[in-house]
Amino acid sequence: MLLSKLVCERTKEAPQDAKIKSHILLSRAGFIKQVAVGIYSMTTPCQKMSCKIQKIIREEMDALDGQEVLFPVVMPREIWELSDRYNTIGSEMVRFKDRNNRDMLLGMTHEEAAVHLANHIVSSYAQLPMMIYQIQTKFRDEARSRGGLIRVREFTMKDAYSFHESKEDLEKYYYRVYDAYYRIFKRIGLKNFIDIKSDSGMMGGSIAHEFMLLTEVGEDSIVLCNNCDYRANMEVAEGKINTPSVQEQPLELVFTGEDKTIDEVCARLKKSKEESCKAVVFAVKGNSEEVVIAFIRGDLEVNEAKLKKILGKEIVPYDGGVSEAVACGNIGPYELDKSIITVYDKSLERVDSLVIGANKAEYHYVGFNFSRDLPNAKFNDIAKVRGGDRCPVCGGKLRVENGIEIGNIFQLGTKYTKSMGMTVHGADGGEFNPIMGCYGIGVGRAIASVAQEASDDKGLSLPMSIAPWQVHICPLRLDDRNVNKKAYALYQKLTKAGVDVLFDDRSAAAGVKFNDADLMGMPIRIVVSPKSLATDEVEITVRKSGESNKVAYKDAVKSVKAIIKSQLDELNA
RNA sequence: CGGGGUGUAGCGCAGUUUGGUAGCGCGCUUGGUUCGGGACCAAGAGGCCGUGGGUUCGAAUCCCGCCACUCCGACCA
Numbered sequence: 001m002l003l004s005k006l007v008c009e010r011t012k013e014a015p016q017d018a019k020i021k022s023h024i025l026l027s028r029a030g031f032i033k034q035v036a037v038g039i040y041s042m043t044t045p046c047q048k049m050s051c052k053i054q055k056i057i058r059e060e061m062d063a064l065d066g067q068e069v070l071f072p073v074v075m076p077r078e079i080w081e082l083s084d085r086y087n088t089i090g091s092e093m094v095r096f097k098d099r100n101n102r103d104m105l106l107g108m109t110h111e112e113a114a115v116h117l118a119n120h121i122v123s124s125y126a127q128l129p130m131m132i133y134q135i136q137t138k139f140r141d142e143a144r145s146r147g148g149l150i151r152v153r154e155f156t157m158k159d160a161y162s163f164h165e166s167k168e169d170l171e172k173y174y175y176r177v178y179d180a181y182y183r184i185f186k187r188i189g190l191k192n193f194i195d196i197k198s199d200s201g202m203m204g205g206s207i208a209h210e211f212m213l214l215t216e217v218g219e220d221s222i223v224l225c226n227n228c229d230y231r232a233n234m235e236v237a238e239g240k241i242n243t244p245s246v247q248e249q250p251l252e253l254v255f256t257g258e259d260k261t262i263d264e265v266c267a268r269l270k271k272s273k274e275e276s277c278k279a280v281v282f283a284v285k286g287n288s289e290e291v292v293i294a295f296i297r298g299d300l301e302v303n304e305a306k307l308k309k310i311l312g313k314e315i316v317p318y319d320g321g322v323s324e325a326v327a328c329g330n331i332g333p334y335e336l337d338k339s340i341i342t343v344y345d346k347s348l349e350r351v352d353s354l355v356i357g358a359n360k361a362e363y364h365y366v367g368f369n370f371s372r373d374l375p376n377a378k379f380n381d382i383a384k385v386r387g388g389d390r391c392p393v394c395g396g397k398l399r400v401e402n403g404i405e406i407g408n409i410f411q412l413g414t415k416y417t418k419s420m421g422m423t424v425h426g427a428d429g430g431e432f433n434p435i436m437g438c439y440g441i442g443v444g445r446a447i448a449s450v451a452q453e454a455s456d457d458k459g460l461s462l463p464m465s466i467a468p469w470q471v472h473i474c475p476l477r478l479d480d481r482n483v484n485k486k487a488y489a490l491y492q493k494l495t496k497a498g499v500d501v502l503f504d505d506r507s508a509a510a511g512v513k514f515n516d517a518d519l520m521g522m523p524i525r526i527v528v529s530p531k532s533l534a535t536d537e538v539e540i541t542v543r544k545s546g547e548s549n550k551v552a553y554k555d556a557v558k559s560v561k562a563i564i565k566s567q568l569d570e571l572n573a
Numbered sequence: 574c575g576g577g578g579u580g581u582a583g584c585g586c587a588g589u590u591u592g593g594u595a596g597c598g599c600g601c602u603u604g605g606u607u608c609g610g611g612a613c614c615a616a617g618a619g620g621c622c623g624u625g626g627g628u629u630c631g632a633a634u635c636c637c638g639c640c641a642c643u644c645c646g647a648c649c650a
Contacts, residue, residue: 012599012611013585017643037642085650092649109650143574143648151649219649317647410650440650476609511610518610529609539609 001044001469003504003516008043010516020217022451023148025460029520031447038145038153040444045520048468048500049450050156050443054135056187056465057158057441060180064173066131066160071113073137077103079112082420092140106139111416111438114161118434119422125165128424128434129173133160135443149448150404151219156443163417163434165426170435174207174411177439181211181407184441187571189450189463193406196222198233208410212403213449222403223385227396235305238381239389239398241347244274248352249367251334256364260329262298265364269355273299276355277348277368279331282307285314294382295333296345298355301384310343310380332357333374334365344370346379406449412436460521461543464567469502471560472522474513476529478505487528490538490556497557499564518543524563526556 008030018024026032031046042050058068077095080086086105094106107113114132122130135158142153149155160177164170178195185193190213198210210233212222223237224230232238259265262278276298284290292315294302308315333342336359348354354368370377387400416422417433426432454461464470471494475487491503502522504513510529517525527539538556541548542563551559 009583009600011584016579016585019644034642089650090648111650140649144646146644408650474609479608507608509608509610509612511612514610516611527609531609 001502003502004506006044006502008045010519018148020147020150020452021455022150022217022448025455025519025521026148026448026451029460032149038142038151040149040152040154042444045468046447049447049462049466052466052468053188053443053446054156054158057135057184057443060184060187061131061133061158061160064131064176064180066133068134069117069132070134070136071107071110071117073107073139074104075107075113077105079116079420080105083112083115083416084419085112092142094139094141107136108138108140109440110134110136110159111161111412111436112420114438115416115420115422115436118161118163119417119420122163122422122424122434125424125426125432129162129164129169131160131162131173133158133439147217147219147448149444150217150452152444155445158441158443160439162437162439164437165424165432165434167435170411170437171207174409174437177409177437178209181409181439181441185211185406185446188446188466189454189571190406190446191453194222194224194231194403196231196233197236198408206411206413208408210405211407213406213453214401214403215449215452216402217452218402218404220403220405222401223398224401225391225394225396225398228391228394230391230393230396230398234385234400235303237385237398238392239383239385240392240395241300241383241389243347243350244272246275246351246353248369248372251365251367251369251373253358253363254366255362256330257362265355266298269364269366271355271366273297275351275353277333277351277357279333279357281318281331282315283318284311285316290341291318292341292343293331293336294343294345295348296383297347297351300345300347300386302345302382303384306380307343307382310382311341330357330359330361330363332359332365332368333370333377334368335359343382344377344379345382347383349379404445404449404452406446407439407441409439410437412438455521458515459519462521462523463571464523464564465571467500467521467523469500469522470564471499471501471524471526472517472520473501473503473526473528474510474517475504476510476513476527476531478507480530482533483528483530486533486553490526490528490553493557494560497561499557499560523567524560526560 010030011028014024015027018027031043033041035041077086093108096104098104135156137154138157139154142151145151145153162173164173193211193213195209195211198208221234223232223234256265256268259268262273262276266273266276274297277295278298280294280302282292284292292311294307296302334356348370352369356365356368358365385398387398389398391398414433414435416436422433423431424434451460454463473487473491475483478484491501494501521543523543525541525543532539536553537550538553539548540551540559
């Protein structure tokens with residue numbers, strides 16, 4: 001490819017809105033161009049990279065006996081009503097009417113389509129296990145896109161769906177996919193990634209893992225143990241905390257005036273926050289009359305994901321109180337209106353003397369004791385883990401890091417096969433609903449993740465396996481007849497040898513060419529110049545290490561192929 | 574969905590307070606001199622100042638509406 005013709009505009013300055021490295025570099029290198037919020041065009045280098053990632057994914061999926069299919073982007077309402085997701089999914093799903101006034105939608109995931117297809121084809125247990133996958137555009141109307149390609153509305157995703165006769169078979173297959181995911185991420189050049197147990201959320205099913213790239217700019221919080229290999233998404237992470245040892249005391253009503261926050265009340269009463277109980281008020285989504293109060297120790301925060309799971313309902317923060325008389329700041333568990341849904345965090349269970357709201361303006365109680373004063377209270381874990389809490393497995397210290405979700409795998413169970421009426425004949429002559437797994441990887445997000453990780457202050461430094469071109473030739477002084485002849489000849493020879501080459505045919509200054517090469521990040525740079533040709537050599541520089549060697553012109557192809565091979569071997573190891 | 578911010582040339586920005594002929598840097602075109610880490614000289618092209626309305630002799634600038642983009646938060650199968 002000749003750089004002068006390449007559809008890809010580099011800029012010196014980053015777009016003002018780009019905040020994170022991958023977004024800045026992909027924009028500056030001209031790999032992506034925003035069209036609307038969360039919607040991007042990809043230029044040639046980016047598309048080539050996407051194709052190479054897809055090729056690796058296909059190889060690994062095919063090795064699992066996956067069969068590539070293509071589901072539609074636009075689907076009718078009907079199949080989504082069978083799983084009830086037409087109604088349960090909110091406005092992230094784009095719905096519209098076709099010319100005949102039929103309800104249609106844009107696919108944001110394809111469990112329904114997968115079951116619809118499999119249901120028509122699979123009728124016997126002998127056809128199982130079976131996995132189908134696709135690589136296709138999805139549209140999710142995210143409330144807020146950000147971070148360049150990290151969180152977008154339209155994106156290319158590989159999604160796979162497997163069908164099994166038994167839970168055991170699913171589990172066996174699930175862990176094969178798990179291993180394949182490790183290979184995929186390693187092969188595309190990601191380094192600092194881990195898998196974590198995750199909340200299967202609204203997908204249904206039980207066991208699920210997320211693959212996370214650990215990076216400061218990640219939007220997810222991950223809890224990791226410094227001592228053992230416990231790790232979990234913040235949504236499901238558990239931590240152990242110390243219980244303060246306080247003497248049991250009689251319950252006593254105390255005046256606290258205008259002090260409402262935990263800090264104010266504890267300061268006035270000279271108590272530590274660990275001996276207080278705070279109330280966090282939520283409303284059930286779609287019904288602001290239905291109030292839920294979560295009680296938790298004053299120094300902790302409520303983990304809304306855990307709370308939702310316990311309630312089985314969507315909730316939203318609510319800033320009102322339990323009544324006009326008792327606003328936030330004086331709510332307590334003692335003698336509270338019984339019609340209100342309450343949830344108690346386990347952090348409160350063994351504190352023998354608590355400061356609580358009195359459900360009465362300007363008053364709190366001290367000396368509250370759950371086992372004495374509210375013996376029927378049930379305790380759940382609804383606390384957000386903090387860095388420094390202790391590991392639930394080994395007791396070691398927990399830390400919290402940020403990550404980007406680069407893939408996920410779910411054991412779905414029979415949620416979709418049951419609701420959509422997919423049955424298969426078993427060996428015993430009976431019928432059963434196949435057990436499903438599903439497995440996703442976002443291709444664009446993988447590109448952003450690589451850009452985030454594989455880069456330095458000069459620009460991208462792309463892995464050999466997915467770089468759009470493996471070699472970037474920078475001829476200096478193309479007006480020099482010898483340089484011109486030898487540089488173009490080298491370009492031809494490398495191309496013939498099966499190497500992907502980008503050739504900078506512009507008559508620009510050396511600095512311009514070098515800076516563009518550094519920014520675009522091809523793994524090997526070759527300089528052909530009057531200086532190098534004086535000794536009949538070219539200069540080969542490895543982008544990653546910066547290591548540079550002069551190689552005899554006639555050995556250049558051999559030398560390049562050796563570097564390519566060693567870098568690919570390292571990624572495939 | 575809540576709270577801030579910004580829309581002026583392909584990109585990055587100044588000009589808006591105090592209304593008076595549309596500016597700068599980069600990039601682009603042409604010619605010349607340069608040539609191993611973002612060269613120099615000269616000459617050019619390129620803008621309905623987001624959009625609709627209002628005020629005014631006159632609006633990028635003042636007023637009102639709308640749209641888009643963006644940051645923080647909520648949300649995120």
